[in-house]
Amino acid sequence: MERHILKTSYGIVDENLQSIAEDAIDFAMFKGITMRPRNLSHDTRVPLPFCLVPSKFPSRWFYLARELQPYLNQVLLDIAHSRDVLKECLSSTIEVDEFTSNIYKIFEAVDRLDRTEQSSLGLLRSDYLLNMDDSGNVIGLKQVENNAIAASFGGLAPSVRHLHEFVLEKLGQKAFHHLLPENESDYELARGLIAAWDVYDNPSSIILFVVEEVTYNICDQRALEYAILDTEKDVEILRCTFKDLRTSAILRDEKLFVHGKEVAVVYYRTGYVPEDYEPIDWETRFLMEKSRAIKCPSAGLHLACSKRVQAFLTREGILERFLPQDIADHVRQVFAKQYSLEMTENGDRAIKLGLENPDKYVLKPERDGGGNNLYGEDVKTTLDRIKSTEERMAYILMERINPPAISNCIVLGDCSPEIGGIVCELGAFGIILGSKKKIFKNNYGGHLLRSKRIDSNETGVAAGFGALDSPYLE
């Protein structure tokens, strides 16, 4: 696809590129914009990939994402508490997708307990791409997906804004600060976790971070942890793996205890892909879900942010079930067309669409974590292979968003920096805390911009696809 690449150099030229990039790497390291590398010792940190300068982003669409987030939060929490909707959306997926089925079984078993007072916490992130028409004009913002579990980089996004201030000042830019929007995603997410701890209402209870065996994205998680401790010094945070929880987590009078400490909030930073679980870990997740601790996210909220529910919400008349008509119309403008591929006539029609125009669609399995989507020729060959089998029910077909390319420079630690075309993906954080009966908190929680090279289909940063970025509003 031919793309027009806009220039956003802010005074970067070939002559100063290397030295500015070196200064920026030191600043990034100093600010903790780093991760644990996969191939070096555990106490080593390397800079995360980042864009050298902020990327221009239309303010109109930036503010739209921010404005819509509380509505999306509310819809997703309503769905998390609605067995009928989750059943309607996921009944065919769970027949063919064991991972989703495991989460659904946990949801259903706990939902039967009918605890209307039980709160869930969402530290959500809704991701968007700008969308162009065929002539290359940006005509809007389209949502890529909702993330409910382990949505990352809220801890570090504010530091990327600082990094970009530093770089632009070094480049002699003036009067730009108000164009880099304020971002408190670290403290906003922290306030969400503290609000849940407050609602649980036991000052000696703790917040549990459920983490991977080795956490590569450790600095993002620590940034959030330190923001919590900075805001509420009385709270204790414990980091445990599923393996540790197999023996250390117990239920007593419906309360969750880990290493003898009562848990107020279970915050998952792992558990979003099948590989995160040994079979026995599903029992631990179930045990935690059954407890009175507030889960971030609950199994219901995890499912509410599935791609299948996202596709369901785009159907005519569905959003109105959750929002007043005028607000539903407003929210719908960011939805791209999406189709589930059930064994029905509608499903057949969607398959035909994908086969006839593979370049206009993305084929997505019900998975998070990046690297799973299919594009172009792969859409066609995969649809051809699965069209007559039930396997197709594990996928959705989504209209392909057509984002603009701009120029920037992705700094990758040890490679020499190069200016090239990138595509930006905006994430809007959303914080929601509530039960079936009562909403305690619902707000926008700051933003994240991640960018990828134009020739890449994926944006995951810790997975090595994308780079941390920040918006420069225009």
Ligand code: ADP
């Ligand atoms: P994951 O849950 O694996 O993160 P996403 O739905 O976020 O899956 O898709 C991964 C990446 O694929 C996104 O970051 C985006 O860059 C790209 N992508 C996803 N959906 C679309 C789409 N409809 N059009 C264009 N690109 C897309």
Ligand code: MG
């Ligand atoms: Mg994603």
